[in-house]
Amino acid sequence: MSTATELTTAPPLPDPADQMLAGYWEAVARGELVVQECGSCAAPQWPPRAGCGTCGLSDLGWRRVAGTGTLFTWTTVHHTTIEYYKPALPFALAAVELDDAPVRMLGRVRGVHPDQLSIDQPLTVVYESVAPGVTLPVWEPR
């Protein structure tokens, strides 16, 4: 039985049954970052949804993006119940505005103390292996 204060060793992992995100996780496993793209009007969107937020149609696929962006905002995490992340404390959880798609992605920033971050700071995505066969995108200064 799990409790809210129980420590867990592994970070939360992608749900392989979540079909909405399957294409995203497949891309991440290849070392690529993608956003959802409408096949009808070509609008990019993130996070993925069942329908296009621009035209309403549901002909949705994936667009590869460069994996670079700028820091829109962040919050500093000082405490976690997830054992995997304890060595990284304190770290920033950021909203990153992508350079080549008008969307913002949330993610952890590593390689820099949160006190050293600044709005509009250039970031690049890197891929962190967190469990056998599981890679997560994280952000670093560039």
Ligand SMILES: [Zn+2]
């Ligand atoms: Zn559309």
